[in-house]
Amino acid sequence: MLNLISEILLATILSAIVAIGILAILIWIKNRTIKMSILRLFIQIVAAIAIFAALLNWPISFSPTLEGVTALIAERLTAVLILLVALTAVFGRFFCGWICPYALYMDLLTRLRKILRIRYLNLPDKLNDALNTLRYAIIGFILVMVLVVGYLSPDLWRFVIMFMGPFKPLIMVFLLPLEPVITPIGQALGFSGWGESFTLLSATVNWFNTPLIISLTWFVFITFTAAAFLVRLLWCRFCPVGITSAILNRLSFFKWLPLLQINKVEEKCTKCGICKRVCPVQVNTVYEEKGGNVTSSMCLACYRCVEMCPYSECLKITFLGKTIYKSKNWLEPAFE
């Protein structure tokens, strides 16, 4: 009972700190072209910390055998996947734009590139579309690995773990070395499972670590990091998470989804092209579509286009048909 009360208290204090942070950004940042981006960065950082804390505190009964690790990964992967599919279907790719820690990593690379004043590379539209289609092949491959091969022969889970891809070095570099710091803090705060979870995490990422696999993993990670430094959010262009909304959008019964949409008022659009230029994944629909709902399955819901559209009420973010944010005339603030 005491544990529950202390966890509720802790959650309340953390939520209050986050709410104050959000309010401070909304009130004190006057520049309209960065206000939402700063808010998004803040929420991404808070979400990344919360996700790692939640994963570490997930109750476990870990047995250091292949079967033990296999069962745990299957359980956690399945829960995360179901949550992601449901969230994406209902809200669009809000998870991608505001929560995904890997997008945060790539956004930080983009910020570093801007500081170094290096210009980004745009992919040719055809290549961008091809990467978009590649998502279907990747999800098919993952489903076969996880649902068929993994369950038929638990031994083959090693290969699934190997395909943690860029996430594996991220965990190895950023999370595992923090164990001596995080575990005592977690335990002091009442999160007793953190020590065991670190054991599980290191057992998982270090599984099947032959020199060849380690070299391959680092090769993939460094290549992706370098590529994402030059091409904005490169991984997101073929990451399969967005295909739930792509599939649902094709079915007329689900046309009302996602609940969060970008709407455009055609009469107010001057075809200035800013929305197309600032889109980090080169989505063209906001620029090209005439009006109405211009959300596409490639859209990460970052809302940079709405923030940067220089014509008042030309682009709007709507939730259940109600406008929750709209573009402002930042070119001529005196007339607002």
Ligand code: SF4
């Ligand atoms: S597309 Fe994939 S990597 Fe990109 S933000 Fe979404 S889940 Fe994360």
Ligand code: SF4
């Ligand atoms: S930024 Fe706004 S006005 Fe410019 S092309 Fe896009 S929607 Fe039209």
Ligand code: SF4
């Ligand atoms: S279309 Fe707009 S909201 Fe969607 S990813 Fe591009 S900039 Fe972000």
